[in-house]
Amino acid sequence: MREKLSSVRFKYMLGMIVDATGSGMYLPLSLLYFHHVTDLPLTQVGAIVTAASVIGLVSNPVAGVLIDRFSARAVLVGGYVLRASAFCTYPLVDNGVAMFAVVLPVALGDTSYPPAIQSFVAEIVRGAERDKLLALQRSLRNAGMGVGGLLAGAALALDESGFYFVVLGAAAGYLLSAALLSTIRPGASAQPAGDRVSRKGGYRMVARNRPFLGLTLLNIPTAFGYMVLSVALPVYLTRELDAPVSLVGVLYAVNTVGIAVLQIPVTRVLVRYRRTRAVALGAGIFALSFVTFAVLGSVSTGAALIAGVFAAVAAFTAGELLHGATASALVAQAAPEETRGRHLAVYQLSWAVPIALAPTVLTALLSLSATGMWLLLAAATAGSALGVLRLERTLPRAAVHPVLPTAGPAVSDTGPTRKVA
Structure with a gap:
């Protein structure tokens, strides 16, 4: 069994590395690519990408139904093939209509990916192994994205045809990932694809699952918090604190390398404790980092300012280490197996909506009051932390505990958790 699990982990992580490397090649250049090959204004390119993303977001519930009906692996592999096919037609694009026609399939594949990958992980591993696999995934994906970015930079440095290489x-990368993941068979505990049924009332079941909806709503403030590193912090540092632009890249590298290096050892420690406590602590540390950023607005000394910025980013990274992989494992286990796809599709909205709104909301708050924005984010993430702790007793016991305790009253793994010594 141990040998079989090792083989599954190897093939899964190899697929994730290939996926991340391909994504890292393209994501930083997505807007520039179409601007380069079509000569469309960047504003028009951005509007077309946004329109496709919105349609993809609306289709998110369909992804949940497909996962429950055909299996997470089928949707995951299908999404890879769909996006790979679209990328192969990118070199043929020469106008806005053609651009929309090729970016829409990519947006649909991107939308189906998060609930599909979380459901797939839930099918192939359980308990503490799920936390460890998700931690390894986060670590290696960060490394893969970095390698992809370097490959793209090298290709473009040689020739402008490097855009097509990207x-x-x-x-x-997507096709190779699809081939690797298609060879992984879910464990015996997963429901076979042939025995699945299409539940017309599946989303009504999600609506009645109040603890799960609570987790979903409480994740929204934290998801906004995740976005500050790429959206709000660069503007805050350069415009409000008069920091050099080069500092932004250094801080981003600190966060990325920190996740890549520390996620696995941190998660090995976290699996000894309740997932809800780790998630709440991560959100609380996010709040602490946001308060630190707010205080930095009144610091004028160069050395103290730089030290404070690095301390705040280090705290942000610590919050991400505690929250990221553990929250994914908590939500995947809290979703009932027969409607896991629909549950995780709903949960994904708590990420997709903040990602879509963050550029507008955070920049608007920055223009009103930079200090106010940080304090509002701190209050919201602190409230999220407290809310997760209050939900703990109503969540399935197996979701709360990576390793089910042997002491305490006999409670079903899928039933509400109770106090355990």
């Missing part, structure tokens, strides 16, 4: 390389 999109075709991303397509090849």
Whole structure:
């Protein structure tokens, strides 16, 4: 069994590394690619990408139904093939209509990916192994994204045709990932695809699952918090604190390398404790980092300012280490197996909506009051932490505990958790 699990982990993580490398090649250049090959204004390119993303977001519930009906692996592999096919047609794009026609399939594949990958992980591993696999995934994906970015930079440095190398390389990465993950068979505990039924009332079941909806709603403030590193912090540092632009890249590297290096050892420690406590602590540390950023607005000394910025980013990274993989494992286990796809599709909205709104909301708050924005984020993430702790007793016992305790009253793994010594 141990040998079989090792083989599954190897094939899964190899697929994730290939996926991340391909994504890392393309994501930083997505807007520039179409601007380069079509000569469309960047504003028009951005509007087309946004329109496709919104349609993809609306289709999110369909992904949940497909996962429950056909299996997470089928949707995951299908999404990879769909995006790879679209990337192969990118070199043919020469106008806005054609651009929309090729970015829409990519947006649909991107939308189906998060609930599909979380459901897939839930099918192939259980308990503490799920936390460890998700931690390894986060670590290696960060490394893969970095390698992809370097490959893209090297290709573009040689020749402008490097743009085509980037999109075709991303397509090849998706196809190879699809081939690798298609060979992984879910464990015996997973429901076979042939025995699945299409539950017309599946989303009504999600609506009645109040603890799960609570987790979903409480994740929204934290998801906004995740976005500050790429959206709000660069503007805050350069415009409000008069920090050099080069500092932004250094801080981003600190966060990325920190996740890549520390996620696995941190998660090995966290699996000894309740997932809800780790998630709440992570959100609480996010709040602490946001308070630190707010205080920095009144610091004028150069050395103290730089030290404070690095301390705040270190705290942000610590919060991400505690929250990220553990929250994914908590939610995947809290979702009932027969409607896991629908549950995780709903949960994904708590990420998708903040990601879509963050550029507008956070920049608007920054323009009103930078200090106010940080304090509002701190209050919201602190409230999220407290809310998760209050939900703990109503969540399934197996969701709260990576390793089910042997002491305490006999309670079903899927029933509400109770106090355990």
